[in-house]
Amino acid sequence: MVVVEPFEIYNVVTGTFRLDGGAMFGVVPKVLWEKAADVDAENRILLATRTLLAVNRRARRVVLVDTGCGTKWSQAAASRFAIRHDREAVSRALADAHLTPADVTDVFVTHLHFDHNGGLTEWDDEPGGPTRLLYPKARHWLHRRQWDHAHDPTPRDRASYLPEDYEALAAAAVINFVEGDEPPPPFEGVRWMLSHGHTPYQLHPLFGGAAGTLLWTGDVIPTVSHLRPAWVMAYDLYPLTTMSEKQEFSRRAIDEGTWLALPHDPAVGAAAIGGSVDRPIVERTVL
Numbered sequence: 001m002v003v004v005e006p007f008e009i010y011n012v013v014t015g016t017f018r019l020d021g022g023a024m025f026g027v028v029p030k031v032l033w034e035k036a037a038d039v040d041a042e043n044r045i046l047l048a049t050r051t052l053l054a055v056n057r058r059a060r061r062v063v064l065v066d067t068g069c070g071t072k073w074s075q076a077a078a079s080r081f082a083i084r085h086d087r088e089a090v091s092r093a094l095a096d097a098h099l100t101p102a103d104v105t106d107v108f109v110t111h112l113h114f115d116h117n118g119g120l121t122e123w124d125d126e127p128g129g130p131t132r133l134l135y136p137k138a139r140h141w142l143h144r145r146q147w148d149h150a151h152d153p154t155p156r157d158r159a160s161y162l163p164e165d166y167e168a169l170a171a172a173a174v175i176n177f178v179e180g181d182e183p184p185p186p187f188e189g190v191r192w193m194l195s196h197g198h199t200p201y202q203l204h205p206l207f208g209g210a211a212g213t214l215l216w217t218g219d220v221i222p223t224v225s226h227l228r229p230a231w232v233m234a235y236d237l238y239p240l241t242t243m244s245e246k247q248e249f250s251r252r253a254i255d256e257g258t259w260l261a262l263p264h265d266p267a268v269g270a271a272a273i274g275g276s277v278d279r280p281i282v283e284r285t286v287l
């Protein structure tokens with residue numbers, strides 16, 4: 001746990017999965033990335049799915065950021081990505097913080113890719129049928145333009161969007177759409193940053209204030225290896241945009257001491273960064 005006033009921040013590993021190493025590192029050759037990753041016989045690298053839990057006890061606000069792959073996978077699809085999802089991980093983390101799932105007030109949905117939202121819903125009864133929300137009383141924050149993109153994706157990123165992960169949010173009217181290019185803060189202790197290189201209008205919460213900050217890097221910097229500007233995923237729709245967004249995140253970390261919380265690193269939850277924006281160095285880790 002790390003404190004960035006007014007929040008206590010916990011980092012929960014909800015599961016692991018594996019994606020093709022080449023796709024994860026774009027133009028970087030395997031001779032370089034294989035030293036930085038756990039590669040299996042199918043050329044897939046190990047990734048974590050992490051959920052951030054942020055608690056402001058004074059304001060009675062309990063926030064989750066992203067929820068992992070979830071449980072709605074067929075055996076065949078789960079084995080394609082070696083998906084392991086621990087459906088009790090968030091509940092345990094909440095219990096450790098003396099809270100329950102019913103206490104969750106807000107869920108921040110960075111973007112609608114399956115490895116970030118599968119844990120918002122479960123099959124209500126049988127696979128392929130209706131789904132139910134795991135946090136039905138929480139407000140779910142999501143940028144409207146990402147929602148629009150998920151409903152009109154390109155052939156290149158269509159496979160990343162699974163309607164069963166998010167359509168129930170609209171049906172239950174629990175979405176609080178974030179609007180515009182400079183969205184106002186949702187509430188005390190959080191500001192929004194936006195990115196567009198990985199996918200349009202990805203939402204990045206920046207927690208904290210004058211006493212310290214922590215930024216959820218989302219899929220702009222999914223792991224420590226991706227701190228390097230040119231180590232951009234082949235999944236990204238606009239890789240040059242991702243490069244400049246990484247540099248902006250690193251600049252903030254280096255100049256202002258902002259912790260960078262990485263959603264997919266198997267070993268590191270959040271890192272303090274030194275060096276330069278072109279050669280960022282992990283100086284300390286927490287979470």
Ligand SMILES: [Zn+2]
Nearest residue numbers: 111113198219
């Ligand atoms: Zn993504």
